[in-house]
Amino acid sequence: MQFGDDLPYPFKAHPWFKLWVPEPEPGCAVCFRPGRPPRLIFLQETDFWHQPPALPGGDWVRSFDVVIVHRADEVPLHAPRTGRWALLGAPDPAWDGLGTWNPPALLRPLEWERAAKTPYEIECLRRASLRGAAAHLAAERAYRGGASEYEVHLEYCRAASLREEELPYNNIIAFNEHAAVLHYQRLERQAPMTRRSFLIDAGAPCAGYASDITRTHSAGAGLFADLVAGLDDVQRDLVGMIRPGVDYREVHLEAHRRIGHLLAEAGVIRTAAEEAVERGLTRTFFPHGVGHLLGLQVHDVGGLMAGPEGGERSRPEGHPWLRLTRELPEGCAVTVEPGVYFIETLLAAAAADERRMLIQWASVDALRPCGGIRIEDNVVATPSGSLNLTRQAFARHAADVAPS
């Protein structure tokens, strides 16, 4: 409940529950014992204020021992009492005494294993990408048609058939200078006088799994449009690096080298790519990590783990925002999301030190009003190389609307 009120926050099932139950409802529990069917204690509350949830009906139900209860305080009573129990989730006094909350010795190996996805999980991610890509196409049409940020957001939700609280994360819908704010969270109700650029970072769910997709559109031709096309090439090449055994830190550092090259070619910096990376200049334009693990959480757990028992695998020096430093296991799902931004605070910092001489300020001034670019796909590391779920989804939708 919200503080001092009788209104609940939007319900979000936690990932350890979603891992078992694809259609979560509030107040339920799953009890898992090796070698037995998991028990789902399903709360169908008797309540005349709310619509009680329908009983679960998917194929998955056949694999469960389902117990239906009608009062929240009855849920813990149906947990088996024998053996040692670990309780996963936000600690709740109703369960105290039944086991240990979130023991690290159990959680660490589970988090480690979450990186590699089963074929079922990859199918969920594929469908989440399909749903997201369709809504991205609708959002772009709305943008081209003159909509405001807020109207584009509504159109995205409509096309994905999602209410806002069902989105895997808040949509980032940023026009012009707003695209320089990495997690821009406002939605202007007023359409801008001039349209230069449109960055949209928005995903969709499927059975608890998330897609996380970003596209950047230029309103017209010119330097910014060329930079978008150039970053798109860089992004595709980085996606090609995603395969089992690759050190993701190497993907991140390669992104810096390639972005350095792109900025030099576009006349944004006055130095070669290698020097731009060495002197930290590429971080002025690309300050975040090139991607992260993806799954039940948009930023899935375990990205910095050194092994199943824990420990941390370090980030490259000077790259504090990288969320994934592991060697990619077969079947893992990651995002690949290089960016180029014109962020006032970072440009001011560069202008205040020796990097000032390395920047072509006339180009920067021409590009500032466009904010920035990010291009993000969801990619699986398969034995035969990278499987780009997002490009596949956009291609599938394009084929659906093409005249035969």
Ligand SMILES: [Mn+2]
């Ligand atoms: Mn992302």
